[in-house]
Every structure is written in structure tokens, then in C-alpha cells.
Amino acid sequence: MDDVDFHHPLFLHPFDTPGTVLVSHRLTGxxxxxxxxxxxxxxxxxxxxxxxxxxxxxxxxxxxxxxxxxxxxxxxxxxxxxxxxxxxxxxxxxxxxxxxxxxxxxxxxxSKVDGSCIFFLHRSIAHLTQGDASVFSYFTQLKLLWDEYTALVSFSDCACEVAQQNSNHLLQQRLFQFLMGLNETYAGVRSQILLMQPLPSVNRAYSMIVQEEAQRSFSSVLSPVPDPVAFSSTASGSRKKFTGTCDFCKLKGHKKESCYRLIGFPPDFKFNHPGVAE
Structure with a gap:
């Protein structure tokens, strides 16, 4: 038999076996x-x-x-x-x-690549939002849909100017799709990205959003939690009854600025001692 080297299509590596599973996906239909x-x-x-x-x-x-x-x-x-x-x-x-x-x-x-298949895939891309998922999970799912769409719909690989413009337009649309699906908590950093000139790639935008997500997680860990004992002590102290003597009537329990004999008694005030005149 003629010798076949490593680059020959008929070459079999010693580790190749019929039982090898090449991919994790299993065809079901x-x-x-x-x-x-x-x-x-x-x-x-x-x-x-x-x-x-x-x-x-x-x-x-x-x-x-x-x-x-x-x-x-x-x-x-x-x-x-x-x-x-x-x-x-x-x-x-x-x-x-x-x-x-x-x-x-x-x-x-x-292989049923028809209009309905492409339509439902495009709708899945348009309706995908972050929801309760992390930015990483959301972007990974979105990218899988993009890759599947690219496999179904062929795009020109021509190097002409028109083809380049179409490619740039597609990349811009994917950037917008990614940003639109983010939760509103990222509205601030999203606005910053949209103000950049030129607009960044979708991968660059993803990196910026992930950094923002990491910063928020880090800040929430470092945020000091109020001491409930100290807070309770401070609150109770602020409500502590005045124990000094009024400078006007010389009675204890209130200050001069709140003395009824100086500022007047309220209409519904009831005297505890009958001998005290209004």
C-alpha cells in the first residue's frame, strides 16, 4: 500500500476509533x-x-x-x-x-431551510431579552441564534464596497439587537455606548456591559450595612424626653419655646390640677 502522510485524506490517527463521538449534538430531526x-x-x-x-x-x-x-x-x-x-x-x-x-x-x-424556518429564527432573535439571566447567558444565547441564522442565510464574502457596507450594516443591527434586549438597569451605559463615534463592535459593547455588571456586583458586596443596634440607639435617643426646666415658667419637662403659658394653650387642653387657671 502506498504511504499516506498526516495531511492525506486517507490518513487515520492512532487515536481515531470508530466509537469516537465527534460532537455533543445528537441529530433528532x-x-x-x-x-x-x-x-x-x-x-x-x-x-x-x-x-x-x-x-x-x-x-x-x-x-x-x-x-x-x-x-x-x-x-x-x-x-x-x-x-x-x-x-x-x-x-x-x-x-x-x-x-x-x-x-x-x-x-x-x-434540511428544511424555507421562509418559515428563517422567519421563526429571526423572530426569536428580535424577541430575545435578558430578563432574569446574566449578561453572559443572554449574550451567549443571542450569539447562538446569530450563528444559526448565518448558517441558514448566506452572505456575500465579496471584498467590494457594497458588500462591505452591507456587512457593516449587519454588524450594526446586531449591536442594536443586543442593546435593546438588555434590562433597563443598563440604560446609562447603553446611552454611553450609543454616543460613541464610531459605534463599537457588539463584542466591545458586550465587554463594557459585563464590566458594568461586575462593578455593580462588587459595589453591592462592599456597601456597608447599617448596624441595627446603633440605628436603634440613635433613633431612640432622638425621641428621648426633655428633662430640663423651662426658663419662663420654671416647670420641668418642656422648653421655653414650647411653653403653653407663653405661646398659648391649645383648645382641647385639659388641666390636671384644678387650681391652675387658664
């Missing part, structure tokens, strides 16, 4: 096909086996001496796919022999 297929394509690209599912790495391309190795690699990739689909789906794939045909069959069955 239409609802998660996009995320699953995207994750698996990235993993297969890292292992230089993407050509097996794209139909580029064909058995007929290689000489007779390498076809047994191709069959082995094909079986490995098929096993990796079987390890990441639900049991109901894997039962219908175990008898397949060509991994490219299996990939095409799954795509035809579950």
Missing part, C-alpha cells in the same frame, strides 16, 4: 439538523475527512493500492455519523455503505 450538520462538518474538517461527505474524496480517484484504506476511512466516518444521531435514525443507516450517500439522505430529509 428537522429541529436541530442545522446545528448538528454544522458542528459535524467542523469536526470532520479538523480530521481532514470532509471530502468523504461532500463527495470529493471518491474511491475511484485513488489507485488500487489505496482503496482498502479508503474503505477503512469511509467506515470510520460512517461510524462517527452513527454515533451522533438518535437511535431511531441510526437503525436505518447501519446497512449503508457509502458515507456520502448517507449524508445526502440526511440532508434531503431534514
Amino acid at each position: 428537522v429541529e436541530n439538523y442545522t446545528v448538528w450538520s454544522r458542528s459535524l462538518r467542523i469536526a470532520l474538517l479538523a480530521k481532514n475527512k470532509l471530502g468523504f461527505i461532500d463527495g470529493v474524496c471518491l474511491r475511484s480517484v485513488y489507485p488500487e493500492s489505496l482503496r482498502a484504506q479508503w474503505d477503512r476511512c469511509n467506515a470510520f466516518v460512517l461510524s462517527w455519523i452513527l454515533n451522533t444521531v438518535s437511535p431511531d435514525l441510526s437503525a436505518g443507516l447501519v446497512f449503508a455503505s457509502d458515507v456520502a450517500a448517507v449524508w445526502k439522505d440526511l440532508k434531503d430529509r431534514f
